[in-house]
Amino acid sequence: MFKRYYYQFFILILAFMVFYSYTAKVIIVGIALFLLGMLSMKEGFKHLSGTILETYLQKSTDTLPKAILSGFLATTAIQGSTLISIIVISFLNAKLMTLLSAVGVIFGSNIGSTTTSWIVSSIGLKIDIAPYAMPMIIFGVVFGFSENKNIQAIGKTILGFGLIFLGIDYMKDGFESLQSSFDLTKFAMSGWTGVFVYVIIGMVVTVIMRSSGAAMALFITAVATNQISFLNGIELAIGANIGTTTTAIIASLNANANGKRVAFAHFSFNMFYAIIAIIFIYPFSDLINTLASAIGIDDNDYAMKLALFDTTLNIISVIAIYPFTNYFISYLQKLFVNEKDEIEKPLYLDNIVINIPNAAIEAIRKEVTHLYDNAIEVISHSMFLHRHDFLKSQNIEDIVKKSDISLEEDINQFYTNKIKSLYGEIIYYSTLSQENMNDNDKNRVYDLKLASRDIVEAIKNMRDLQKNILYYLNSKNSYIKDEYNNIRVYIAKTIDTIEKIKENGDDIEALTTLELLRESIKNLDSVKNSKIDSLIRENKIDSKMATSLINDSSFAYDVTQKLIEVATIVWIKNKEIRKLGGSDESR
């Protein structure tokens, strides 16, 4: 009942507060502007940081201390831990980061998110920032009208800062005016009752605002204007640290094991923080007073002391949990395991990253690679070969000749379980992800969709080819047998060459290899070469065999061409280099 109507109930209370009290209205406007500013700034940063942030996080997180430092720096730079969590999950899914590094980044990100408190308590409350906010809002909006996406993003970031500054100013004004009419300090609570009540309030406010940064800005402003006591402010901050994990927990409910592991790591860390903070609240409060005096913070500057508390306790929590991180990782790996199913499920298509263009593209690219690997398994088996026998082999011809043709594979079953559902998921996810993308990114996703379609069509061609391969490999006619072995060799060599491309970091070298492969495969199409004519003329094969060979070599040619297309789209990273590929006829 309450769950069903809580939103309406919340709106009613909000409306009552806004219309009944001018002061409440000013504070709420401040919160609304602050939240709007954070949203705008996040959007701007998301576009501007693009691959830079992702590349940085990928390359500088190989050890736990580096991961913690990177998490701290990245969160400080973009003023938001949610985007960092999302990137971390996408990297875990794409196997670009280990779980240990991901947890390290989350730890660091928790410390980094406390810098918002420092900005609010130092710049926001000490300097009259409203005059700076106005030009920021004006130029932010003007830049937002630009057609250039980068200028638009700069505009959103500036506008975000402007709105945040204006929001802080409103909150400050609101609390100051409240001070003259209504004394909130009457509600100050001491002892364990105070701890319990204020931690819950901090948690609820953060859940409603969906941002610990905004909640902390509110609490710090209230402490700075002496509306609540420093100790109650600490309790609110503890509540905010618990409340901030709920967004990640809710988002992870539908996520895969990696998403759940990261969300649970975040939740556990913040709970650990909260528990030690609550148990040692009084000694910590004394410690903060001592530390504040030592670094020159004024005794009555409770806003900065609150920021100091938030940062210090996060650092202490990281130090305390650091020696046990490896045990924690093993526990997370055991606690959340991906379900195994007959029907292959996507490994990388996580809904958490669908709105981040670069992360979504990487997820789709990885999933297409997954689809390709499954397809290579079925293609190899349908020509009675095992991948591990011929990949990286020096003599594929020999392996093909000596292969055991009794190897049975039900292509239809395999197609249903490991290809069809995965292909459907890629198309569905790609289409949804394109909604938030610019034209360049949309085109990239479109190409990846084409690559998936090529993979599926290659398998369908193999399905047609399989029966005749089996039939003619059992034939007593050695000529037709050789021709079908030749078809198998060409396909196996194509797969083998592409496998080498996957590990090649040089795009030009990779494209040259693929183009050479494309040229050599032209010999496969029997209609285009004269070999089949001589086989017929010399009565080495009959008319039925000739027809089959013409059709099947054409199928095999299509399979190899499609695999080369897929390799060009998926493994050549540079867009301009990718465009240079393709046969002369297709250009």
Add this chain to the structure above:
Amino acid sequence: MKVDKFLKSIEKLFFNENHNEETKEHIKGKLLEKIDSVKKELKATLNEDEIKELKDKLSILNKLLKRV
């Protein structure tokens, strides 16, 4: 020097077309480098199979260069 770098990055940010031209020049440069190295390899080898392979590679690299 640092000012030049800064201005170039601003130019990249605001004018994508120049960035595209720069990328094309970079690719051309890389292709020419590869062509030179294949030509050198071609001069150094006597093996007929290798010569054929290198000639094919050279023709592909020239084709790609024309497409840039």
